[in-house]
Amino acid sequence: MCGIAGFVRLDGMALSRETDRRILRTMAQQLAHRGPDDEKTFLWTNVGLSFRRLAIVDLATGAQPLRSDDERLALICNGEIYNHLDLRSRFCSSQHFRTASDCEVLLHLYDRLGLAFLDQLNGIYAFALLDKRRQKLILCRDRLGVKPLFYYCDANVFIFGSEVKAVLAHPNVKSGFHWAEALSYRNSMNYPDRDRKLSSFFENIYQLPAGHVLEIDLASGAQKARSYWDPRSIRRDAEPAQDESVYIRRYRELLDDAVKMQLMADVECGIFLSGGIDSLAVARLASRHKAIHAFTVLSQSTITNGDAPTACAAAKFFGLPSHMVLYDWRELDLDPSLWRKIIRQVETPIAGAEQFYKFLLHAHARKRVPNLKVMLLGSGSDEFNGGYSKSAFNTPDGPSWAEFEKNLRYRDRESLLHRSGDWSAYANASLDDEWLISRDFLAEQTGAPPYDGAFDAYRDIYRHMLQMYQLWHEDRTSAANGVEARVPFLDHRIVELTYLVPKALHEKLFWDKAILREAMKPDLPDEFRLRPKTPFFIGEDLRYTRRLLYNLLCAHDNALLEEALVELSETARVVNKDVLWSLFKKLPDDPEYANVDMVLDLVNMGLLAAMGRTPLEACAWEGPLPVTEVAIDDWSAWRQKFGISLVRRAPTLDRDSVLCFADGIRIVCSEAGDPRLKEDGDYYILRHNALEFALEPQLKPWVRFLRHVDGAQSVAEILDEIGMSDAEVWKHLEEAVEYNVLCVVSPPEAGAQASWSAL
Known part of the structure; x- marks a missing residue:
């Protein structure tokens, strides 16, 4: 893993050894984290290259740029060629290698096979290859886009880099934050669209798509991009269909x-x-x-x-x-x-x-x-x-492949409607899951070929x-x-x-x-x-992760929000400052903190817009890591001893605390046939007869605990009586105290029981 950057004068004018080398070093410095082990720059006529190295293979001699023996070819590459030894033996056994680097094989393969050599690679890579004889600079990105590559182009210069900040560091780049792209991305990302462009979130800066190669003619400045790999072109009839066990x-x-x-x-x-x-x-x-x-x-x-x-x-x-x-x-x-x-x-x-x-x-x-x-x-x-077939594109209750296919057909149609602009009543009319206006017609308007099946649309997304x-x-x-x-x-x-x-x-x-x-x-x-899929950190306790983000926004007197608002409401005038402040202040009103992602997204946009204006400004954080490593020999023992401390936050609440219900709290059980509530037998918390919290079915242990809250017994006494552990109820205790459902009383107060009834 390394960092690459560079630029080409499209008018053919030679670069300045002093000025342009300084620019290359500035660009490389923006990538220092990607390659802390070495830095090199390289100039040839109107081409400049810079490289930062993270030494992983061939620590001693693998420095870049790599050059062919005749100096005709030069290469900088971010990535790894996993099959380089096999390629050496198959194609380059007679060639002289200067290093043991996996990337050097690219020079010899190109010399022998031209760009057809890309078909032979197994790896992750983004590289720039200079061919002096053919007067070409070739940029390439691996098949799936594991390694990044961004570029900017105007009439005078073509600039590229592993990260946006390296491109922004070139003085010719005129770019601002792309607000429209950023604000619309979450809404559009789940729609299949084979031709959707890859945004950088900065104006006039683009990503080279995965599986693409871009050639720049150094004499004329002409550019030609093409795809060299697309799995959609693989024909299923290229070989006989096999039994599932073979696959x-x-x-x-x-x-x-x-x-x-x-x-x-x-x-x-x-x-x-x-x-x-x-x-x-x-x-x-x-x-x-x-x-x-x-x-x-x-x-x-x-x-x-x-x-x-x-x-x-x-x-x-x-x-x-x-x-x-x-x-x-x-x-x-x-x-x-x-x-x-x-x-x-x-x-x-x-x-x-x-x-x-x-x-x-x-x-x-x-x-x-x-x-x-x-x-x-x-x-x-x-x-x-x-x-994601059972989760993102299905129903939470009773997911099925049929529902998955139905959902993908809907997403496909929505994507076509977005692109065709046809939001008329005709296009949206349907009967029994069949639309009035055909998918074929909509596809024809956008030039989108039909998908062979739902899973093909899924993969495009x-x-x-x-x-x-x-x-x-x-x-x-x-x-x-x-x-x-x-x-x-x-x-x-x-x-x-x-x-x-x-x-x-x-x-x-x-x-x-x-x-x-x-x-x-x-x-x-x-x-x-066979363990069911569980999205990273998402689940029953997602609220705690969201609270972490909320605490981040609150830190140092709301410093991040204040800083972002300068860009959002003053410089860029994107949002209504008062509305954003109100959204932020209301976050704690919801126990799930559901809107924290929206507020944080906007803060991020403001921070990135500021970065676009001052791309060379470094971040000052060099503090100690706020995480610690925990040794766990026996999970059950650790979980019981330490796990509940992750949610313990009310300083007045401990095992000796005596609890009572807050004023106006009533806990109700829904009856069969009640149209207002989801399921009969579920429990709900009302405050002054207004529905405030639903107690999900999996919270029955918590309901058992609540039934024993009487304003006299301590937490420990209740747990002993009903035979429960701290870990089973503690996080619910904390939330109940925080949201004023339960109160810690001292001394115990009489008559503190909640009423229990059917609703």
């Missing part, structure tokens, strides 16, 4: 080979072990090839949704050193400058808890194991194995989203800490295999990632292999 076996073989190849490193490797099937599969296979470290987020959310205990058990089962990294939302030092640094590094407004968790997890991993520079991830499995979200932030949060993120599930051979699966087998193999779960049957116990 499962081939999937297992390819995944094992991909994991083995991606452990290629002369440094230590780790894995983010979340507790889901994706990271469990990679960890299991990796543990058989190399000693690696496992790192897991330990928070109230990951404890409750089962990720943390599963990851803890799996690390022990696989024999991996386990690093459980504690994020205590009450105790974290949430310095606003830390978030400014994270936003500056990730360069996207769609940033929140996931980026916060992963940035600090990478930082802790690098500090804990200083020679660790490679981190394996489970990203890419959901996108091509159907991981996520091939785009991978580049705009998952791979974007996985790259930035790792690179910010001098770590390279690697993604075995995005080995192009695995992706191509999923495209070869005939439509008739889609439901069998891609419903809830069946192809992966079946492939790992020989390797994982069922408790790991």
